[in-house]
Amino acid sequence: MGIQDAMHRWADCIAACNACAVACHHCAAACLQEPDVKSMARCIALDMDCAQICQLAAAFMAGGSEHAAETCRLCARICRSCGDECGQHEADHCQQCAEACRHCAEACERMANTAGAVA
Template sequence: MPNQQYASCIEACNACADACDFCATSCLQEQDVKMMARCIALDIDCAQICRLAASYMARGSEHAKAICQQCADICEACGNECAKHQMDHCQKCAAACKRCAAECRRMAAA
């Protein structure tokens, strides 16, 4: 079953997507939403590509490695933005993005 070899990466992608969704929603509740606009936009992008990458890996797509490489780049951008903000949801999201980027880079290099 192809998805077994990617289980750790799939899990990281799903966890990152969930963290990004929560972060985006939480950012919308912050006092200065405009200041959080880039964070929110990257959260949405990151959640979407993480779910896409997980689905490509789950079905053993021949394009999974390429999608995971792109996912790693977007996770890195999102994590860097989230890390700039001290709110707990942003810090947790940054950690999830960092983990997912590492897993996706490892998967894409295999």
């Protein structure tokens, strides 16, 4: 698959990954401003992991990497984990992050499940 084909075919997943990375960065920064930062430690750690894997997955898809599908599978798992953690917190930034994570996980799962048929 050429780079232009990859960009077009996975545009929705790339957009979901980029949006999730932004939401995770915002959530981590906002969690650091919470009164009880220590209670947000796992949320912050997962936000950072999730943002990093989302950025990598988007870059792999944009570049047409042969490892894009397996990276998206991992991205989906990390997004689910981050979304589950963020979903447990009442803060708006956590709820928004949880929603972005769920959306990204679904997009990455679709990408990974259909990429094999294209490769």
